[in-house]
Amino acid sequence: MLENENYPYKFDETKCDSCEGNCCIGESGYIWITKEECIKLANLLKISVDELGEKYLFKVGYKYSIKEKQISQNSFACMFFDLDKKQCGVYEARPSQCRTFPFWEYFKNNIQEVKDECPAIVD
Ligand code: SF4
Ligand code: SF4
Known part of the structure; x- marks a missing residue:
């Protein structure tokens, strides 16, 4: 507890x-990720930070958020949510927003x- x-x-x-x-699922929203968290996540995925940004993130002002995938009319899931296992697919490198x-x-x-x-x- x-x-x-x-x-x-x-x-x-x-x-x-x-x-x-x-x-990790529901209404669309922002999943903020910092530069340091991007490096950890890119390392976990074994891709470059540039590739992470291109494939999985979008910019909002000067910040970055993880993209979502639409799963029904009003429901979205984080790109990294494993819909089969029903759990985070990048748990060890999830951003602070998710950890807190x-x-x-x-x-x-x-x-x-x-x-x-x-x-x-x-x-
Ligand atoms: S923190 Fe755990 S119990 Fe709460 S909504 Fe997320 S997965 Fe479900
Ligand atoms: S990074 Fe993981 S814990 Fe955070 S919203 Fe995405 S699937 Fe959920």
């Missing part, structure tokens, strides 16, 4: 085994939203 003193909920990571990746879920600043004022999305949230 993971806790963060700044949040009014805990995170039971064992629930991820039976969840089908709600945090569900302890995002945004959820402090939107607790119900994270509860609805993630079955691992515990009061």
Whole structure:
């Protein structure tokens, strides 16, 4: 069970085994990735950072986000989500945004939203 003193909920990571990746699938959104994270991810994929950028990322202002694939009319999955295994395909090199879920600043004022999305949230 993971806790963060700044949040009014805990995170039971064992629930991820039976969840089908709600945090990687759903409405379209940004999956921010830093330059350092790009290097780690490119190394994991055994491709160059340039190739990573061309194939898997898009630029938003001065930042980069991972592309998504559309899986139904209103549902999108991160390019790196393994739809067969229902898990992250680059887990060891996933960006900090993914590592820090569900302890995002945004959820402090939107607790119900994270509860609805993630079955691992515990009061
Ligand atoms: S939504 Fe929650 S339970 Fe499901 S995979 Fe993501 S963190 Fe785990
Ligand atoms: S990098 Fe992995 S954990 Fe992050 S959104 Fe993509 S599939 Fe999910």
